[in-house]
Amino acid sequence: MSSEQPVLETRGLTISFGGHIAVNSVSCAFHKGTLTSIVGPNGAGKTTWFNLISGQLKASAGQVLLKGEDITGLGAAKRADKGLGRAFQLTNLFPNLTALENVRLAVASRYSIGHNFWQMASRRTDLTDRAMAYLTQVNLAKRADYLVAGLPHGDQRKLEVALMLALKPEVFMFDEPTAGMSVDEVPVILDLIADIKRNQDKVVLLVEHKMDVVRSLSDRIVVLHNGELVADGEPAEVIASPVVQEAYLGASPADLASEQEVSHG
Template sequence: MLATRGLSWRIGEVAIVDSVTFDLAPGEFLGVIGPNGAGKTSLFNLISGLRRPTEGQVLLHGQDISGLPPHRRAGLGLGRTFQSSSVFGSLTVRENVRLAVQAHRGGSMKLWRRAAADRDVAAAADTALDRVGLSHRGTALAGNLAHGEKRKLEIALLLAGEPKVMLLDEPMAGVSAEDVPELVAVIRSLTGDSGRSVLMVEHHMDVILELADRIAVMHHGALLAIDTPDTVMANATVQEAYLGESL
């Protein structure tokens, strides 16, 4: 589904991302961990197109997308969330998702027609909201949602674009402890039988261990290890890299 080959981003002599190579299989959940400053978000920026690599390739379904802008990558099935919540706060929850569906499907600018009149678009938006458990909040202003609900809304926005690969950048950041299990359940449902693959950066190790099929460990921009959760947690090199941090 997704692969990187020698992916690097350097500023002068400093390697922010250093020759990272990995493959993400259909339906796989790959967790990405590492100490602060390890290059995790920078890796996501390279994969999603916000940064251009100084070396290496990003492959989606075998196609080299290294030179494509973010919106072209999204059109090919690559979706992403960010560490900071980003929604249209003055629009309702349903309007946010409906816009995402319209953006994905394209179409003409029918300014004389109410957007809510497009039943197919509205139905797709409602389906995405149902997937993340926000159907009951459809008429609420997005800006009034609790932080955990905003995280769910961001996932609904991704689902509206029908991605085959989803990049989740610290979805638990700022989420209250009581809201974490419900958000974990939503994220777990993203793969299932759909064949959709998920790549997730997260600092909550209990969440990573619960969700991930494999774990990739980054350190100083490089890929230190990538294997099953049990094997990675038993890796002495990984433990040394995390010295002073909670595993």
């Protein structure tokens, strides 16, 4: 692990709902140039941990630090301003605006163009050009003038990635980015995530159930189970570990030991 200061860190991050601890004292640091996949069975606490990091939920205990600054007390919008970018399982867009208008507003927000936000965003051709470049990047340029409400789900997911790219965050957080997409749409998103990773100056976090995606993209895998961090390391090592086989694939350590004995018998 790099000795430099992590871009993002959680320390003892915890949340409970009633008597149920959904995330239990999770501590983890993330350095630039690394793509980390967060995996685990349904109900493991992956999306809840994401919500704690991005500010959608308020922690019961623990801290979130961004570039060494404690941002635990900040809401989601303030965290986004400081460089946390988040794409959701469910799209988070302006449905009655066009795809271009959505991205242009994100570009305008990134460059803080002033208080007369809507008018300025529509009049500045440089903002429009930048927005179109992001739409082109996610293969949506031909649908720039479509209302978001009328776009297929896969296109809405691609548009959400374009919005996040336009905001130029230091941390990219993807929560099942290919969920609900057709087979031919998936490579567009995965290629975009791979491009962000190749940049080497960003942190990329990916919650994903598809292990082929996890294997192909990850530098590191973090495993949550019952709200606790149970494994953290290089993909091959983590995927092969008994605790992950049990938590994620449903096999018990005893079953795995038996299989190994048979295979070596």
